[in-house]
Every structure is written in structure tokens, then in C-alpha cells.
Amino acid sequence: MTATDTTAPTPGTPSTQAVDSSPTPALTGPAAAAARALGDDALVLAQRLGEWAGNAPVLEEDVALTNIALDLLGQARTLLSLTGDEDELAFLREEHEFRNVQLVERPNGDFAETIARQLYFSVYQELLYAGLASSGGELAPLAAKAVKEVAYHRDHAEQWTLRLGDGTEESHRRMQGALDGLWRYTGELFNPLDGLAIDPPALRERWLEHVTATVGRATLTMPQGRDRTPWSAGAGRQGVHTEPFGRLLAEMQYLHRAHPGASW
Numbered sequence: 001m002t003a004t005d006t007t008a009p010t011p012g013t014p015s016t017q018a019v020d021s022s023p024t025p026a027l028t029g030p031a032a033a034a035a036r037a038l039g040d041d042a043l044v045l046a047q048r049l050g051e052w053a054g055n056a057p058v059l060e061e062d063v064a065l066t067n068i069a070l071d072l073l074g075q076a077r078t079l080l081s082l083t084g085d086e087d088e089l090a091f092l093r094e095e096h097e098f099r100n101v102q103l104v105e106r107p108n109g110d111f112a113e114t115i116a117r118q119l120y121f122s123v124y125q126e127l128l129y130a131g132l133a134s135s136g137g138e139l140a141p142l143a144a145k146a147v148k149e150v151a152y153h154r155d156h157a158e159q160w161t162l163r164l165g166d167g168t169e170e171s172h173r174r175m176q177g178a179l180d181g182l183w184r185y186t187g188e189l190f191n192p193l194d195g196l197a198i199d200p201p202a203l204r205e206r207w208l209e210h211v212t213a214t215v216g217r218a219t220l221t222m223p224q225g226r227d228r229t230p231w232s233a234g235a236g237r238q239g240v241h242t243e244p245f246g247r248l249l250a251e252m253q254y255l256h257r258a259h260p261g262a263s264w
Helices: 029-052 060-083 086-091 111-133 140-165 169-185 201-219 243-258
Strands: none
Touching: 029 060, 029 086, 029 111, 029 243, 060 086, 060 111, 060 140, 086 243, 111 140, 111 169, 111 201, 140 169, 140 201
């Protein structure tokens, strides 16, 4: 943000407000829409993980989850800035204008629910970025950097899935419940997304193999129900979000909307 100038303008000097300083988007059309959707995924999940700061079960996880959130925030800033002003896109859009998948907006719940969400999403995101990095498309440079970060996110989720699933009876029960409860939000990850250099539906089989292997090693059982809600019809990618998303957005955008133009 730019600093707010409270001094009177010099006579004859054009007002800075009359100058259109909006950045020219590097991407337009379907490519911009796809980049914005991926940016929204990262932005919303970063906000969710940031809620664990000071609340994680152990100090090490305070640091780990915050670092993952910062990685995702960096990805979001890069992706959104390719399509417009990152601050305006993050803080001034309405709920229906966001195109993130519903999985990333789900509440943290208990620690097992957060880990299940991370397992499902990070495995998908690693496959996605690996494919984009090798595609030679417009998002290849970002994906080549991000895939290294996401590999850590995936490993972190896997290790905690194993610890909780093959731990105590209580941790096993909670981890199984978390996997089952979030399963219906995973199908949306593999909906076609125009403008990408790769086809998300083609990632599903490898994603399923990887998640199934991790769940089995954790002595857990893969969910057997539907992998999407019957009413979703594209869900978050079409701007249809769950009730908790509105509260997340209100908290994320409050300061910017309450003090427009403020700097610190």
C-alpha cells in the first residue's frame, strides 16, 4: 500500500487520485481466470492455517503451520498479481467473486481435521505444480519454485497422518473421522479449469494412489462415500461457497475495508 498524503496539493499539480495506477495484468482471459482460482486456493488456505498461530497443540506446530501459511501466501500474491492488484483482489472482492475450492475454506476443526485437509490438498497441489512446471506454460516458473515448498507441505501432512492414525485409539478415531468428513470436498479439486496448461482431471488417479497409500500406512480406511456434495455443481470454482467462508472473509478483509488507504 502507498502512504496516505495528508498535505494540500500544490496548485497546478495534478491530483494523484486522477492517475490510474492500476497495474496492467500479465495474464488475461482463461489464463488469468485459472491463475486467480489457484491464487484464491492458496490465499484462503493461508488464512485458515494462520488461525493456528498461538493455538497449535505444540510449539513446533505453531511454527510449522505458520511457515506453510506463509508459503501459500507467497504463492497467492504471485498468482493474483498476474491478474490485477493483489490487495484489491484479496480485500475488496465479495464472497461470490472468489474461485477457491470449498476444501480450503473449511474450518480448521480439531488438529486431525486440519491435517486431513492438508493431506488432501497438498498431494493435489504438488501434482498440479509438478505438471505446470514441466508444461512450459505461463505459470511454469512459479510452479517450479512452488512445487519444492509444496513437497514439504505434503510430507508434513503425511507424517502427521501416520502419527495420528497409528497412534492412540482416540487419535485414530479423530483422524478417520476427519478423512471421512472432508472427503466430499475432494472431487472439486479435479474439475476442469480452462486456461491451465495441464488437465486437472488427469491428476485424480495419481492423487488417489498417493492418498490411499498414506492412509493405509496409517492403519486408516479410505472413505467410501461420494467425493463431492450433490448440490455443489462446480461449487467454489463457480463462486458457490460454504457458510464458514463468509466469516473467514469478514475477518480477513475487515481492517482494509475499515481503514481504506491506511499504511503502516
